[in-house]
Amino acid sequence: MRQTLALPLFLAICVFPTACRGHKMASVVGVDRAEVAHEGALAGYAMVTTAITPAERFIAVQHKLEVASSDEKLEAAWEAVVKFCGTLECEVTASSITARSGQASASGKITLRVAPGDFAKLLAQVEKQGNIVQHSTWSEDKTTQVVDTEARLKNLTAYRDSLRAMLARPGLNIKDSIEIEEKLTDVQSDLDGTARKRKILANETEKVAVEIEFRVKGAAKRRSAFQPLWAAMGEAGETLAESLGSVITFVVFMIPWILLLLLVAWPARRLWRKRRARRAALEAAEKS
Numbered sequence: 640m641r642q643t644l645a646l647p648l649f650l651a652i653c654v655f656p657t658a659c660r661g662h663k664m665a666s667v668v669g670v671d672r673a674e675v676a677h678e679g680a681l682a683g684y685a686m687v688t689t690a691i692t693p694a695e696r697f698i699a700v701q702h703k704l705e706v707a708s709s710d711e712k713l714e715a716a717w718e719a720v721v722k723f724c725g726t727l728e729c730e731v732t733a734s735s736i737t738a739r740s741g742q743a744s745a746s747g748k749i750t751l752r753v754a755p756g757d758f759a760k761l762l763a764q765v766e767k768q769g770n771i772v773q774h775s776t777w778s779e780d781k782t783t784q785v786v787d788t789e790a791r792l793k794n795l796t797a798y799r800d801s802l803r804a805m806l807a808r809p810g811l812n813i814k815d816s817i818e819i820e821e822k823l824t825d826v827q828s829d830l831d832g833t834a835r836k837r838k839i840l841a842n843e844t845e846k847v848a849v850e851i852e853f854r855v856k857g858a859a860k861r862r863s864a865f866q867p868l869w870a871a872m873g874e875a876g877e878t879l880a881e882s883l884g885s886v887i888t889f890v891v892f893m894i895p896w897i898l899l900l901l902l903v904a905w906p907a908r909r910l911w912r913k914r915r916a917r918r919a920a921l922e923a924a925e926k927s
């Protein structure tokens with residue numbers, strides 16, 4: 640009965656390379672194939688049922704805030720949000736501040752990840768620093784990726800443990816021992832990579848990604864009035880530079896040919912003048 644149940648389940652799990660490799664290695668070292676098939680099939684069956692009926696959804700949420708502040712208070716507002724993040728379950732992943740320079744207004748940007756329960760507190764703090772003129776939200780369901788990654792982790796872990804058990808068996812010859820160790824190294828590498836992927840997914844789904852941009856009130860309107868003029872001047876300068884570049888390229892390309900033409904034309908001109916002088920002398924002699 641045990642082998643009868645294991646056969647169809649083992650055929651299903653053989654779709655996954657790791658389980659099939661485990662079965663192949665078991666046959667190499669002389670382990671009971673029915674036993675390995677049964678254990679691998681049960682692991683594969685658990686993985687399939689977990690993927691079909693996940694216990695929870697894993698959603699990656701992202702917010703983008705655009706905050707308008709006065710030129711004098713912008714830097715202080717930026718610093719206040721960064722410091723406030725440190726008091727929450729929050730992590731600043733990137734931040735930048737640009738001071739006012741000439742016609743360019745000051746600006747700032749913060750990218751962070753915050754626990755869902757602390758997002759409302761963070762939003763309230765941002766509202767104190769200026770007017771939120773734009774608030775955009777995105778969400779992405781990553782349940783399938785999380786479930787598949789967790790199932791692969793379980794499958795690889797079981798495969799690694801079975802290889803370790805094989806390696807620990809007494810009477811194992813050197814050849815089989817080397818083959819198992821090579822497989823064990825490959826499986827451990829795959830396991831580490833899958834664990835890193837799961838950690839990244841956890842960071843994306845267990846925390847809210849927030850991007851905050853600070854700008855000066857009315858700065859966008861002042862810039863937009865002359866934006867077409869600056870754009871046209873930029874395009875004109877680019878066109879002029881391209882034209883000059885083409886002319887320079889053409890001149891450099893023609894210089895060798897011009898030199899070659901001069902080297903050929905100068906002796907030819909001297910020869911033509913000598914022949915012309917000789918013909919004139921002959922004509923003068925015939926007339927006389």
